[in-house]
Amino acid sequence: MPLPALGREFPGWFQDVEVIARFMGRLHALFGRDFVIGVSDNVLGIAEDLYFVQSDVPDLAKLRNALGTGDVSSPL
Template sequence: MSKHTLFAYIEGADLEEIEEELEAKLVDFVKKRAWKLHIPWVVNQRGSTEGLRDGDLPTWDLGLNLILPDTGREPEGWFSDVEQIAQFAGGLHSYFGRVFIIGLADAKTGITEDLFDVDSDAPDLVLLRQVIGVDPPKIA
């Protein structure tokens, strides 16, 4: 079992107006790509309203999850899946005008960490590699 899952979720809890369209775009993206690792899956789940004050919105995870290979067992070219997701999130940012958060979830502890904001149509893939802890690509 992999130790980490990458997530790429739209930021915010006020997603009612874009939920259906965004989810359809995510499903279409997953279906139309060739994936080197596992096939990502669409996540659309709202947090509990228990304990919220009037007017507060529950958390809302809406985006993609991708199981990552364990360190030292990465197949050649595996990071291209992560780059595809980041670039797609950049396009969604432009379309919806919303930020996407890329982060990691630890399967053992359940702890998640936000690592990277996709706040432009062209995310910085070099920086993404650095924050995820991937060596830069080898130059021949």
């Protein structure tokens, strides 16, 4: 999914990311594997890992900070 410009997120944008992170947390609990949330620029061919899901309850505040999102419509 596209990463919006800082401060220009549409309402609820982070909710989609939150659902993915929580799902990765459930997968971690089931299989004991860590997962990574990152960003990439397909045009420039670069990627960066931003947040590691290493428990069954991801720290959504840290994830929000790593993404640099200002979307606060989703409760933590």
